[in-house]
């Protein structure tokens with residue numbers, strides 16, 4: 447039996463979901479993989495907050511208490527670039543594998559962090575950072591590693607998709623955004639989602655995995671706004687696309703119109719979908735929950751199990 451002690455950074459939406467999922471899946475993982483998972487310590491900002499299902503004795507407000515303790519690997523779910531970056535760098539330097547859901551950190555410092563992981567001979571798992579529970583990184587890194595990827599096209603942002611679906615039903619852009627905010631599908635400031643920048647960050651991560659670092663020659667980003675018009679028989683989706691072109695890769699995020707029979711038209715509400723075109727395999731479709739506590743936690747836990755296979 448392999449015993450694995452996990453240090454968790456952050457216990458909000460995603461971190462809390464991870465704690466509950468580890469609890470729920472513990473005995474299956476023990477029986478199936480011969481791995482005993484234990485949460486050793488959990489970093490939070492405010493240890494007095496109510497956190498249902500979380501053992502208070504594990505909480506700490508000291509990052510070093512988590513990273514420098516006797517943990518086998520670190521799961522980062524605090525978000526942001528500054529503190530998360532400092533903690534992840536320290537964990538990698540101390541030869542701890544890290545699993546993260548943080549696309550903003552990868553967009554800002556991914557290259558440096560992957561080099562640090564490789565220098566220290568540890569893993570940096572990031573399945574949860576793009577499309578939540580949809581295993582698109584695993585598909586690119588493993589399932590499609592034998593093929594040349596020509597193109598990746600997807601609906602990578604659940605918030606804008608939710609807003610576009612409400613606009614199809616007749617709501618104005620402003621009311622649709624307000625509805626998304628009420629239901630927790632959009633942040634109070636939804637600019638990152640609606641401007642296309644969130645999709646662009648995720649697309650860059652996918653492009654690096656599929657085509658290699660430094661291949662991007664051109665990128666254009668256009669989001670959605672009140673000017674999206676309803677046209678009978680069609681819907682609009684915010685599409686992110688990375689394409690291999692002569693001399694490199696081009697990235698584009700833009701609203702595109704589809705007829706009802708197109709598979710992207712059937713991607714509703716906060717769902718995500720990705721189609722990967724391989725030279726040999728043709729189109730491979732993936733879709734599902736792109737965010738939320740449980741789907742994102744499931745992606746983190748899958749990466750944890752992947753890291754555990756590498757632990758001696």
Ligand SMILES: NC(=O)c1ccc[n+]([C@@H]2O[C@H](COP(=O)([O-])OP(=O)(O)OC[C@H]3O[C@@H](n4cnc5c(N)ncnc54)[C@H](OP(=O)(O)O)[C@@H]3O)[C@@H](O)[C@H]2O)c1
Nearest residue numbers: 456457458459460490491492523524525529547548737738
């Ligand atoms: N939410 C989603 O559906 C989703 C989906 C995919 C990826 N992600 C990514 O997952 C990450 C976490 O998102 P979230 O929605 O779970 O955020 P969240 O609910 O705001 O949770 C953040 C957690 O980190 C803690 N924290 C933040 N800054 C800290 C600091 N400097 N020191 C110590 N603790 C700190 C907070 O502590 P307190 O609880 O004490 O405030 C909280 O527990 C982000 O990178 C996000 O982009 C989220």
